[in-house]
Amino acid sequence: SKPITVKDKKKVEHVQGVDQVAGVLATTASVSFKGEEKSLFLWGMDPGPTKEIVRKSQNYEIAKGRELEEGDKAKAVLGFEVANNLFRRKVKVGDKILINNKPFTVVGIVERVGNKLDDGAVVIPLQTLRDLINEQEKYSMLFLTVKQGYDPEIVAERIRETLRKFRDEEEGSETFQVSTPKDLLKVFNSILTIVQVVLVGIAAISLLVGGIGIMNTMYMAVLERTKEIGVMKAIGARDGHILTIFLAESGLLGAVGGLIGVVIGLSISKSVEVLVKAVTGTQWIVTYVSWWLILFAIVFSFIVGVISGLLPVSYTHLRAHETSLHLVCRLLL
Secondary structure (H helix, E strand, O other): OOOEEHHHHHHHHOOOOEEEEEEEEEEEEEEEEOOEEEEEEEEEEOOOOOHHHHHHHHOOOEEEEOOOOOOOOOEEEEOHHHHHOOOOOOOOOOOEEEEOOEEEEEEEEEOOOOOHHHHOEEEEEHHHHHHHHOOOOEEOEEEEEEOOOOOHHHHHHHHHHHHHHHHOOOOOOOOOOOOOHHHHHHHHHHHHHHHHHHHHHHHHHHHHHHHHHHHHHHHHHHHHOHHHHHHHHHOOOOHHHHHHHHHHHHHHHHHHHHHHHHHHHHHHHHHHHHHHHHHHOOOOOOOOOOHHHHHHHHHHHHHHHHHHHHHHHHHHHHHHHHHHHHHHHHHHO
16 A cells, blocks of 8 residues: 655665665566467666675576676566466576567576576566656565675564655554565474474374274284283283283384374375475475484384273283183182
8 A cells, every 4th residue: 555665775775784775666567479469567776786685595596698787678577377378488597578469689598496486577677667657656575685794684673664764654453564584484494384283183093093992803813812821821921921922912012003103104205295396396395304204203103102002901800810710719629
C-alpha cells in the first residue's frame, strides 16, 4: 500500500551502522524470443558497485557471459530456466530478446539457483526498467550491508525506527518489513521444528506398533516353548537364566528391526538428496549421518525390544512354574 521509495533509501543510508545500500525494482513483463512470448519476472538492478550486495544476498553466479556493468542500457542477464527451458530454442549470450516490445541484448546467463522464481527471472539495469515502466521513485526491496563491528540486529532496529518516523507509521502497523539473516533462520527453524514434530509423532507410532509386534512374537515363543521352559526349571535352571534368554531374544528382534530401519532411512534420505539435485541442479540437501547416530538407533531399538519383551517374559515365569510343578508331581507319582 505504501512502497519503498528513493527517499526511504536515502534515510536508510544515513542510519548508524549501515555500510552500503542497494535498491532493486521488480515487476512482471512480456519477454519474447524468436516469436515466442512469455510473461516473466523482471528485476531492475543498479549495475554499479552495489550490485555485489544483491549478488551475494541472492547467491547467484554467472555461468556464461558477464554481469551487468555501469553504462549498460538495453542489456539483460537471464536466469537459468529462461535461457535453457522456457523457450523452444535455448537463449545464448549475444541473442536478442524483446521486453515489452523493446529490444535487449543478452550479456549473461546465471547458473541454476534452485529457486524457480530466481531461475525464471530476467535482470536488466535499474534505470532502464524505470524508463520501461515509467516508474522513477519506487523500489521493491533494499539490500544492505552492515559496517564491521556493528550488530546487524541493532542496526535493523535502528532502520525500523528511522523508517517509522519518516513514513509516519506506528509500531505494529508498518507498511515495510526489515529482515536479517537471523530472522530468516528463525523462520527456517520454525518450519524445521514442525517437520521434526511430525516425524517424531510418526516414529512414536512406529515404535508402539513395533513394540506390540515384538510382544506378540514373544508370546508365541513362550507358548511354543512352555514344555522346554518347564524342563529347564526342573533340571535346575534359575529364573535369571530364562529371563536372560527371552530378553536377549526380544532385544535382538528390536535390534534387527532397528538395523533394517536404518538401512531404509539412509536409502530414502540419499534418494531425496539425489532427486533434489536432479530437479533443481543444486546441492541444497546433503545426506549426512554420523556413526554414533546409527549406533544409537540400533541400541535404542534393542532397548525397546527388551522393554517389549518384559510382559511376555513375566508370563513365561508363571507358565514355567506351573509346568515345572506339574513335572515334579508326575515324577513323585
